Amino acid sequence: MPASAESMYDLLRPHPGPPRVLLATDFSEASAEAAWLAVRLPYREAPEVAVLNVVSAPTQPSSVALFAVWPEIMAKLHADAAARLEDVAEPFRPMAKFVRTVVRRGAVADQILTEAASSHSELIVIGAQGHSAVERVLLGSVSDTVATHAGCSTLVVRPTGLRDEPGTAADATEQRPLRALVAVDETDQARRAVRELQSYHWGPGAEITLLHVMEMYGLSSDGASEVDPDILQELKDASLAELERLAGPLRETGAGVTVDVRTARRAGKEIVRRAQACRADIVAVGDRGRPSTFGVHLGSVSRHVLRHFEGSVWICRGRRA
Template identity: 40%
Template sequence: MSAAPRRVLLATDHSDESHAAGRTLAALPFPSPPEVTLLHALAVPTVSTGTGPRPIPDAAIARMQSAAEEAQAAEAGPLEAAGLTVSSEIRRGKPADTIVAAAAEAHADLVVLGAVGQSALERLLLGSVSDRVAGSVGSSCLVVRPTGWPDEGRPPRLLIAVDETPASARAAACLAALRWPAGTTAALVSVMQTFDTFVPDFTNTLPTLWDELRVSSERRLAEAAAPFEAAGLEVTTDLQTAAHVGETLCRRARVHKADFVAVGDHGGSAAMKFLLGSTSRYVLRHSASSVWICRDAAG
């Protein structure tokens, strides 16, 4: 079965960032057009009174609903012009919770949304809708940031994180399944983690093991690169040595000027995520590229 998504949920708040996410989705070279659900979460505000918060008047809610419907129709147009089948849905509720629930109900293979322009520090301290959705949704998730593609009319630049896990293989398969245009570049990046924090001078303390790890890393890079090379892309393999994987991926994404960074979500327990974080979450919060977090169909 192809790793390309067949059911996509595009979450929009009708902002410039959401419009950019829609343009990116419309430009992605899917092997066959996916079904797209265009979702808007209508967060109905409340007003404070002496007796506590109360909903705003029904007439105001009706105006919000009408404005949302008009904006939905405008956003659906370019997607349909690109050959995508689009259905529109407006739900009332908190945006992140609403998006996650709708994605599960639709059995979405991919959730696409724009990242609001926060700094990395703001995303770290406050979080964001995109951060919460990407961390909670069971499907793959593409968080779009402005990189110049597709608006500049050039081929895209891809970076795919490669390691020894099935999640990494999913990330490579996910992007390799698309029919990228001539001139597309694909950088396959693997980071050999030194663990110097735990074992001082790790690489020299265990030289034989380190050499074996290097050989296996080079082999995985070659295997991950093969489908991109077969598709005629301009491929480079990039083996790095560093203590912090996520930080290194973000740095290499800047070097390669990547439009997309694809990472596999390794999962793990909530306790492990709390203690150690995750590479995918670090990249999502710190990269200036669009971030494609790849998961299998079961999440």
């Protein structure tokens, strides 16, 4: 095995210990949706959960008149946030190894990323405020910034109707199993996404689709390819065989797994289209995290899915050691 492949394998090898989850909340309905899903994820073992709220307040008062009372104002904001965090944290206590609440002050996205790094979080769960097509494409949102720059995996939650279906109860175990689509586009990214999902116990009834999109720049408008049909079929067969190999460990978690290979001009668009067709609650995209001035950056496919899929998006970057 080449050195680079070996180091990647070591990075993706499951690490001992419970998963470390950071739920970022601003007490909005979007955050409530994220908290609901975070409780419901089928963890293989009880997670360690941190519930974070960032008090978005300036470090200094805006007028001289506020200087004397500024510490008191900050103390009250902190106390109010801490009290509300206890309510958010309560559903986690019966299922988590332990739960802690954290209040930070400053720029929201920066503080979430700082807390995730300092607590060695493996998964950040955060609600997305924008639900319309235009809102999802806009740059600069907290969830977009966190997903783009986090050094760990991020689950950006948007409602898919799962929480509101008939029979919904407070006990998350009574809900229908989740439907997930895992986008497999490169070998290392495939291992990252599949291995991360493999660390969850999906259970009978869970529906997981492994999708590989072959980007064919020679496709015509009607989907016909200029590639020799026999060669194209060989490529598809090889991709299906690889997906079946990856599906094995996921099936061992109890999930029903199907594999699918498609051709398209743009992988991101096809992933979104297939996710909508199979009514996925979550799309999982493996992302290695491209280096940038600010740490890491999303790849183009991951960014397209995050911006254009109407449901929740799981940016998989692997478990921390």
